[in-house]
Amino acid sequence: MGTTQLETVPEPKYWHLRTVLSEALESEFSVGEILPNERDLAARFGVARATLRQALEQLELEGRLQRRRGVGTTVAPPRVGVAVGTEQHAWPGAAEDGWQATDCALAAPPAAVALVTGTDEPVHTVRRSRVTHGQPVAAELLYVPQPSVPDLSAIDAPSGAARARAVLRELQRLELEGRESAGQRGAARADDARELDRLPGAPVLVVATPIRAPGATPAHTGATYRADTCRLTFGDTGGVEIHQDPERRAS
Amino acid sequence: MGTTQLETVPEPKYWHLRTVLSEALESEFSVGEILPNERDLAARFGVARATLRQALEQLELEGRLQRRRGVGTTVAPPRVGVAVGTEQHAWPGAAEDGWQATDCALAAPPAAVALVTGTDEPVHTVRRSRVTHGQPVAAELLYVPQPSVPDLSAIDAPSGAARARAVLRELQRLELEGRESAGQRGAARADDARELDRLPGAPVLVVATPIRAPGATPAHTGATYRADTCRLTFGDTGGVEIHQDPERRAS
DNA sequence: AAGTGGTCTAGACCACTCG
DNA sequence: GAGTGGTCTAGACCACTTC
Numbered sequence: 001m002g003t004t005q006l007e008t009v010p011e012p013k014y015w016h017l018r019t020v021l022s023e024a025l026e027s028e029f030s031v032g033e034i035l036p037n038e039r040d041l042a043a044r045f046g047v048a049r050a051t052l053r054q055a056l057e058q059l060e061l062e063g064r065l066q067r068r069r070g071v072g073t074t075v076a077p078p079r080v081g082v083a084v085g086t087e088q089h090a091w092p093g094a095a096e097d098g099w100q101a102t103d104c105a106l107a108a109p110p111a112a113v114a115l116v117t118g119t120d121e122p123v124h125t126v127r128r129s130r131v132t133h134g135q136p137v138a139a140e141l142l143y144v145p146q147p148s149v150p151d152l153s154a155i156d157a158p159s160g161a162a163r164a165r166a167v168l169r170e171l172q173r174l175e176l177e178g179r180e181s182a183g184q185r186g187a188a189r190a191d192d193a194r195e196l197d198r199l200p201g202a203p204v205l206v207v208a209t210p211i212r213a214p215g216a217t218p219a220h221t222g223a224t225y226r227a228d229t230c231r232l233t234f235g236d237t238g239g240v241e242i243h244q245d246p247e248r249r250a251s
Numbered sequence: 252m253g254t255t256q257l258e259t260v261p262e263p264k265y266w267h268l269r270t271v272l273s274e275a276l277e278s279e280f281s282v283g284e285i286l287p288n289e290r291d292l293a294a295r296f297g298v299a300r301a302t303l304r305q306a307l308e309q310l311e312l313e314g315r316l317q318r319r320r321g322v323g324t325t326v327a328p329p330r331v332g333v334a335v336g337t338e339q340h341a342w343p344g345a346a347e348d349g350w351q352a353t354d355c356a357l358a359a360p361p362a363a364v365a366l367v368t369g370t371d372e373p374v375h376t377v378r379r380s381r382v383t384h385g386q387p388v389a390a391e392l393l394y395v396p397q398p399s400v401p402d403l404s405a406i407d408a409p410s411g412a413a414r415a416r417a418v419l420r421e422l423q424r425l426e427l428e429g430r431e432s433a434g435q436r437g438a439a440r441a442d443d444a445r446e447l448d449r450l451p452g453a454p455v456l457v458v459a460t461p462i463r464a465p466g467a468t469p470a471h472t473g474a475t476y477r478a479d480t481c482r483l484t485f486g487d488t489g490g491v492e493i494h495q496d497p498e499r500r501a502s
Numbered sequence: 503a504a505g506t507g508g509t510c511t512a513g514a515c516c517a518c519t520c521g
Numbered sequence: 522g523a524g525t526g527g528t529c530t531a532g533a534c535c536a537c538t539t540c
Contacts, residue, residue, distance in 0.1 A: 012510090013509075018452070038525080047510080051509080056526095058452050069519075070518035183484075185436060185454055185456065185478035186313060200266050201266065203312070228436070230435065233433040234433075234485040261517080265529085288507080289506080301528095302528080302530080304507085304508090318506095321538035322507080322537085
């Protein structure tokens with residue numbers, strides 16, 4: 001049916017299609033290039049649009065494609081390596097770390113947060129976002145129980161970016177020693193999805209890190225990374241090459 | 252239409268359904284319990300089966316459900332925390348680490364591997380799998396260039412589990428210092444999928460780690476973890492609580 | 503053989519972006 | 522308004538597991 005030979009093995013069409021498209025991406029397209037639209041592609045391969053979409057979905061989830069409603073499907077740039085769990089990057093507020101504090105509010109902690117911080121006292125909730133190469137790659141919520149930053153000046157704005165920076169500044173005064181994060185695949189919730197320019201349910205990597213100081217854990221963060229565009233690195237350096245390429249198992 | 256009130260916001264049906272089902276999972280089902288089949292569920296919620304499946308897919312990707320063809324859909328147990336990047340767990344061959352070497356072959360390296368190892372010489376390719384709580388959670392390929400283990404006895408079997416253990420034993424004799432891994436979301440290829448009891452394309456976390464020894468990098472590993480059942484932890488301890496619960500942003 | 507989830511179709515309409 | 526991807530439907534058949 002498709003543009004290549006008939007299948008004799010019971011391999012799903014969409015999976016075969018994914019392979020064919022994947023090869024086409026390598027040989028016939030360059031980063032940023034726009035693919036034909038879904039209806040045309042489906043017709044060209046002789047499959048229903050839903051089947052084609054299944055293949056495109058795979059490729060998007062693998063970070064090979066980027067789809068945008070109303071615009072089209074483009075070839076995605078290589079994933080960006082993002083360091084997590086290291087001192088410079090896990091510690092909130094460090095200069096030049098690519099993060100930008102956008103908002104802050106003081107409120108009662110969500111149940112799950114109260115559980116890990118061990119207190120029901122109001123927490124400062126700082127929202128930060130991280131942009132790399134012009135693309136939003138992560139949204140973070142930083143929970144700082146009020147007692148952790150007792151010296152926070154009342155002069156600063158009660159909310160907003162200025163307040164967020166003030167909280168981070170206070171936190172920086174503690175001797176932080178960030179370590180031991182945990183990461184898992186998740187689905188982007190509505191608010192994170194919006195911030196990451198994705199649809200709800202988009203694949204994300206959730207990294208939870210307790211912020212440590214001598215004898216205390218003054219804050220907790222939960223960062224949501226775009227799973228399709230990010231490669232998380234943890235450890236001393238960030239330049240590790242990944243050797244799972246799409247077709248690495250050719251043998 | 253559904254079992255709850257009409258939607259007034261333009262939230263996709265499948266997303267709303269996901270939320271409804273998610274709440275039902277918490278209140279009305281326990282781990283391991285079997286859900287009604289997809290046709291019944293779809294009818295009950297007044298949606299097409301495809302739409303229901305979209306919701307179930309989300310929940311499965313979040314690790315809340317487990318679906319098995321020919322069997323049914325069950326409530327998944329909580330994700331297991333798996334340490335990566337730490338000494339005990341990243342180093343291959345350490346005793347009691349939950350890994351089991353299954354096979355080994357000596358062959359020319361795939362292109363991507365040759366790139367990171369920096370040699371075209373034949374590599375020992377050790378296949379290991381990791382089982383936790385009776386569930387396969389990871390499949391790993393360990394690439395060891397022949398020069399890294401020159402003393403490997405020719406007496407050992409040329410392939411198979413025995414050979415794999417011999418390679419690991421040799422590797423253990425070097426002073427390994429595992430560090431700096433990188434992880435990203437990927438799609439399971441056919442072979443990994445089979446080993447992990449999943450379908451091709453299933454979401455996985457790919458962790459690439461160079462194995463370090465003083466002055467050399469004698470091996471590279473690529474481990475494929477089931478993204479739906481695993482929570483990866485990296486750092487000193489593995490007991491970090493995640494605070495992104497399904498409904499944590501209730502406020 | 504019966505029942506399950508997995509794949510696939512051929513349509514329809516909607517939400518969004520852009521000229 | 523035209524074109525894109527996103528959602529949704531109502532069916533059909535297939536692959537797998539279990540009895």
